[in-house]
Amino acid sequence: xxxxxxxxxxxxxxxxxxxxxxxxxxxxxxxRNIDVIVVGTGLAGxxxxxxxxxxxxxxxxxxxxxxxxRAHSIAAQGGINAAKNYQxxxxxxxxxxxxxxxxxxYRAREAxxxxxxxxxxxxxxxCVAQGVPFARxxxxxxxxxxxxxxxxxxxFYAKGQTGQQLLLGAYSAMNRxxxxxxxxxxxxxxxxxxxxxxxxxxGIITRNLxxxxxxxxxxxxxxxxxxxxxxxxxxxxxxxxxxxxxxWKIHKKGAYFANPCYTQIHPTCIPVSGDHQSKLTLMxxxxxxxxxxxxxxxxxxxxxxxxxxKKPTDxxxxxxxxxxxxxxxxxxxxxxxxxxxxxxxxxxxAGFGVNATGEAVYLxxxxxxxxxxxxxxxxxxxxxxxAEKIDKLGKEVVKAKYGNLFQMYDKIVDENPYETPxxxxxxxxxxxxxxxxxxxxxxxxxxxxxxxxxxxxxxxANRLGASALMQGLADGYFVLPYTIGDYLSDDIRTGKxxxxxxxxxxxxxxxxxxxxxxxxxxxxxxxxHFHKRLGKIMWNKVGMARNAQGLTEAMAxxxxxxxxxxxxxxxxxxxxxxxxxxxxxxxxxxxxxxGELFAKDALVREESCGxxxxxxxxxxxGPQKGEAKRDDVNFAFVSAWEYTGEPADAILHKEQLEFxxxxxxxxxxx
Amino acid sequence: MDMNLKLKIWRQNGANDxxxxxxxxxxxxxxxxxxxxxxxxxxxQIINEGGEPIAFDHDCREGICGMCSLYINGExxxxxxxxxxxxxxxxxxKDGDTIYIEPFRxxxxxxxxxxxxxxxxxxxxxxxxxxxxxxxSGNTQDANSLPISKHAADEAMDAATCIGCxxxxxxxxxxxxxxxxxxxxxQYALLPQGQVExxxxxxxxxxxxxxxxxxxxxxxGACEVECPKGxxxxxxxxxxxxxxxxxx
Ligand SMILES: Cc1cc2nc3c(=O)[nH]c(=O)nc-3n(C[C@H](O)[C@H](O)[C@H](O)COP(=O)(O)OP(=O)(O)OC[C@H]3O[C@@H](n4cnc5c(N)ncnc54)[C@H](O)[C@@H]3O)c2cc1C
Ligand code: SF4
Ligand code: FES
Numbered sequence: 026x027x028x029x030x031x032x033x034x035x036x037x038x039x040x041x042x043x044x045x046x047x048x049x050x051x052x053x054x055x056x057r058n059i060d061v062i063v064v065g066t067g068l069a070g071x072x073x074x075x076x077x078x079x080x081x082x083x084x085x086x087x088x089x090x091x092x093x094x095r096a097h098s099i100a101a102q103g104g105i106n107a108a109k110n111y112q113x114x115x116x117x118x119x120x121x122x123x124x125x126x127x128x129x130x131y132r133a134r135e136a137x138x139x140x141x142x143x144x145x146x147x148x149x150x151x152c153v154a155q156g157v158p159f160a161r162x163x164x165x166x167x168x169x170x171x172x173x174x175x176x177x178x179x180x181f182y183a184k185g186q187t188g189q190q191l192l193l194g195a196y197s198a199m200n201r202x203x204x205x206x207x208x209x210x211x212x213x214x215x216x217x218x219x220x221x222x223x224x225x226x227x228g229i230i231t232r233n234l235x236x237x238x239x240x241x242x243x244x245x246x247x248x249x250x251x252x253x254x255x256x257x258x259x260x261x262x263x264x265x266x267x268x269x270x271x272x273w274k275i276h277k278k279g280a281y282f283a284n285p286c287y288t289q290i291h292p293t294c295i296p297v298s299g300d301h302q303s304k305l306t307l308m309x310x311x312x313x314x315x316x317x318x319x320x321x322x323x324x325x326x327x328x329x330x331x332x333x334x335k336k337p338t339d340x341x342x343x344x345x346x347x348x349x350x351x352x353x354x355x356x357x358x359x360x361x362x363x364x365x366x367x368x369x370x371x372x373x374x375a376g377f378g379v380n381a382t383g384e385a386v387y388l389x390x391x392x393x394x395x396x397x398x399x400x401x402x403x404x405x406x407x408x409x410x411x412a413e414k415i416d417k418l419g420k421e422v423v424k425a426k427y428g429n430l431f432q433m434y435d436k437i438v439d440e441n442p443y444e445t446p447x448x449x450x451x452x453x454x455x456x457x458x459x460x461x462x463x464x465x466x467x468x469x470x471x472x473x474x475x476x477x478x479x480x481x482x483x484x485x486a487n488r489l490g491a492s493a494l495m496q497g498l499a500d501g502y503f504v505l506p507y508t509i510g511d512y513l514s515d516d517i518r519t520g521k522x523x524x525x526x527x528x529x530x531x532x533x534x535x536x537x538x539x540x541x542x543x544x545x546x547x548x549x550x551x552x553x554h555f556h557k558r559l560g561k562i563m564w565n566k567v568g569m570a571r572n573a574q575g576l577t578e579a580m581a582x583x584x585x586x587x588x589x590x591x592x593x594x595x596x597x598x599x600x601x602x603x604x605x606x607x608x609x610x611x612x613x614x615x616x617x618x619x620g621e622l623f624a625k626d627a628l629v630r631e632e633s634c635g636x637x638x639x640x641x642x643x644x645x646x647g648p649q650k651g652e653a654k655r656d657d658v659n660f661a662f663v664s665a666w667e668y669t670g671e672p673a674d675a676i677l678h679k680e681q682l683e684f685x686x687x688x689x690x691x692x693x694x695x
Numbered sequence: 696m697d698m699n700l701k702l703k704i705w706r707q708n709g710a711n712d713x714x715x716x717x718x719x720x721x722x723x724x725x726x727x728x729x730x731x732x733x734x735x736x737x738x739x740q741i742i743n744e745g746g747e748p749i750a751f752d753h754d755c756r757e758g759i760c761g762m763c764s765l766y767i768n769g770e771x772x773x774x775x776x777x778x779x780x781x782x783x784x785x786x787x788x789k790d791g792d793t794i795y796i797e798p799f800r801x802x803x804x805x806x807x808x809x810x811x812x813x814x815x816x817x818x819x820x821x822x823x824x825x826x827x828x829x830x831x832s833g834n835t836q837d838a839n840s841l842p843i844s845k846h847a848a849d850e851a852m853d854a855a856t857c858i859g860c861x862x863x864x865x866x867x868x869x870x871x872x873x874x875x876x877x878x879x880x881x882q883y884a885l886l887p888q889g890q891v892e893x894x895x896x897x898x899x900x901x902x903x904x905x906x907x908x909x910x911x912x913x914x915x916g917a918c919e920v921e922c923p924k925g926x927x928x929x930x931x932x933x934x935x936x937x938x939x940x941x942x943x
Binding site: 076095097100111184189235264301432436439553597603605 | 731745775821827835839882
């Protein structure tokens with residue numbers, strides 16, 4: 026099948042308006058006869074479910090947690106972008122569009138990104154009307170902060186809990202519709218497969234995680250909003266239950282999977298502490314507004330610190346290397362994430378790491394405390410403040426801004442970041458790749474949509490901070506509700522989809538077979554055992570820096586691990602009760618397939634772009650020496666993979682990217 | 696220094712089982728582990744010995760989703776303050792300690808399995824009014840057209856940080872949900888957008904809270920102490936005021 030992105034004609038600024046003016050609509054009476062399934066209730070799924078129900082469709086929503094409010098969107102800390110230009114610093118729809126395309130290293134589809142920037146302002150209006158308590162200034166107006174990779178202040182936030190507040194907003198909109206009976210919510214339900222009837226998505230098979238019951242649900246369209254797949258690395262900042270399974274099941278039934286290798290490794294996470302580690306914790310990027318990143322300038326000092334013979338506070342200014350400020354004077358500590366992560370790895374690989382494992386750098390607030398302290402003293406009319414007073418006032422400001430993050434750090438690491446710099450290291454955080462979708466957010470399966478982090482659409486090869494929340498809500502509140510109507514307008518006379526069709530029977534049968542296999546397989550090793558080994562292969566060979574040899578090895582190793590898993594995995598308990606090991610087994614089985622495709626995708630993409638860094642493709646001279654080298658002549662395309670059985674045999678389809686409104690340039694933050 | 700621990704853990708095979716405390720011992724526990732990582736290691740040990748692992752709820756493991764619960768040594772979310780169970784670290788315990796681990800207990804939170812309880816009663820209270828009735832049309836007024844004092848916005852934010860974990864209920868001798876409901880009512884009561892439906896909201900949410908079988912508040916204040924997000928008793932007072940206002 027040839028890929029058709031279905032991007033509307035006309036100038037970029039008019040595409041979305043023209044599109045909305047010309048699509049088919051479903052009248053309100055007919056919407057009552059149409060059912061939509063939404064898998065996932067994070068920002069994307071929650072906002073979509075609420076809006077579709079408001080419009081009049083019958084919505085069934087699914088989540089594996091015990092409440093929609095617990096989707097992993099809840100964990101987003103820093104903020105959400107919107108081109109409001111409230112600060113009057115020159116922001117505009119175009120600038121947000123431009124920053125996002127550039128930040129994504131020119132690997133995103135222009136028309137989708139423009140639309141995202143266009144609806145971003147609406148999101149803020151909507152959320153405020155719902156009672157989302159964004160931070161405000163003393164005049165009562167909304168406050169903003171800056172994030173990496175941009176030169177304006179356009180990020181809205183609610184303390185360090187922006188995702189929580191936005192999700193609770195979407196959850197409240199869902200609650201209103203659940204109360205009215207327009208959304209039926211299925212908590213603790215896992216999607217096990219999608220059901221296609223006459224080639225169209227017409228339902229899903231689920232497993233009730235409490236009773237173990239395997240159930241059939243039908244609808245006229247299916248929306249996948251199941252989040253990202255960073256847990257293929259085992260360790261990531263994702264939730265323990267985050268998985269690729271919903272996306273992978275549709276992939277196996279015909280949805281192409283795009284750019285699986287585009288992963289964001291976030292520069293500011295708490296370093297790994299030992300083998301028991303189950304997940305990694307992010308320290309929000311907003312900290313880079315005030316924190317300065319450094320390592321010791323001399324190897325001896327780094328070694329002394331690692332051995333506990335010296336403390337970071339012992340080093341004077343000239344014994345420190347603020348390597349981001351040194352290498353990237355224009356953006357300094359606020360370079361995009363991929364650049365900051367690689368720079369940290371480069372210093373640690375060179376021996377300058379500062380914790381016992383050698384994999385940590387400092388994020389230091391001492392300067393910010395001084396700066397804020399002096400400012401506060403002046404505000405309070407003290408023109409000659411003592412050092413203690415400056416310190417105290419400065420810490421108060423830092424506490425007001427980042428208090429919950431500092432507390433989180435202290436609880437995990439047992440060190441007080443007000444007194445000594447934080448230690449941080451990059452960790453897997455977000456997946457830009459995902460299910461391929463067209464302009465309508467429809468996958469290559471008719472009637473099957475994919476929104477939020479689960480799709481590939483807007484962030485190219487690298488996502489800018491505070492853009493995922495924006496994309497999730499844009500997709501769910503403002504884009505999908507239109508585009509899905511155009512498709513569903515053909516279904517007003519279809520009537521209810523019966524669940525006793527042979528297609529449902531067959532899908533249910535194969536789901537049950539897999540479940541029975543797991544609980545009856547007398548293996549010897551736990552699911553986590555395999556997941557951890559997969560994670561190690563991914564991190565070592567498909568992580569921050571990749572090369573052809575490592576990737577080839579990774580593919581073979583993952584395939585072998587997958588075979589071992591199916592022979593030797595041990596799943597205790599039975600199929601008809603609450604059984605977390607069983608749920609995990611299904612998820613890890615899918616990760617073991619995705620992992621191989623992921624490595625293959627990285628192998629085929631012989632350029633470096635965004636979060637994908639191929640060691641063979643770096644600048645060798647000039648001012649950009651050592652920086653990633655993109656290859657626009659050969660690789661300005663989206664890789665969309667078609668499933669054929671073994672991941673290694675997946676077929677590559679290319680969506681050529683056209684840049685008509687933004688000039689393709691080397692991405693420089695120098 | 697690594698620790699050896701004795702664990703007494705509640706096992707209950709489904710809602711209809713009686714349930715009992717079961718003894719386990721675990722060695723070489725690192726103080727840097729989180730409490731749930733300690734349980735992971737125990738579960739790995741149980742699986743390798745051919746047993747069924749202990750079921751407990753968790754997801755984000757960073758103190759924000761509200762999924763983890765656990766009553767540890769008689770305290771919801773364990774001995775530390777201002778944190779959830781997933782943020783508790785083993786350095787709060789000593790070598791040789793015996794640790795009691797039980798589920799959150801309340802009539803409105805029936806046990807599903809072992810340490811996993813059903814907290815959907817909280818969702819059902821929210822369905823009755825935990826929202827502002829505004830459609831997502833994209834035609835709402837500009838966000839800055841209605842200034843809100845920083846003070847009110849900050850207070851609303853403090854109330855809104857509730858993660859719906861249920862520790863307040865588990866701690867309360869009456870199994871009252873007033874802190875949880877008070878936090879939601881307060882968030883909207885503090886914002887101009889919440890005023891239109893204020894009376895109906897508080898009436899309906901309180902009615903559902905009672906219908907779910909949560910107890911009354913007798914001002915003991917234990918909930919505030921155990922709440923991982925520092926939700927203050929002021930929210931209960933504010934809800935009471937809203938409730939009186941709505942009923943006169
Ligand atoms: C720690 C952290 C901090 C972040 N900070 C920011 C930030 O400051 N700004 C920003 O813009 N972005 C941030 N991000 C990224 C952003 O939060 C996510 O990309 C975004 O919230 C994802 O939303 P979603 O709706 O697509 O998925 P999620 O919120 O992950 O929701 C997934 C949903 O799918 C359900 N689900 C999954 N699998 C299944 C299945 N098989 N069956 C049934 N249901 C299933 C889950 O139950 C859940 O309801 C952060 C991410 C992390 C991890
Ligand atoms: S009020 Fe506190 S203890 Fe109660 S549910 Fe909310 S966060 Fe948990
Ligand atoms: S697991 Fe999310 S709060 Fe503890």
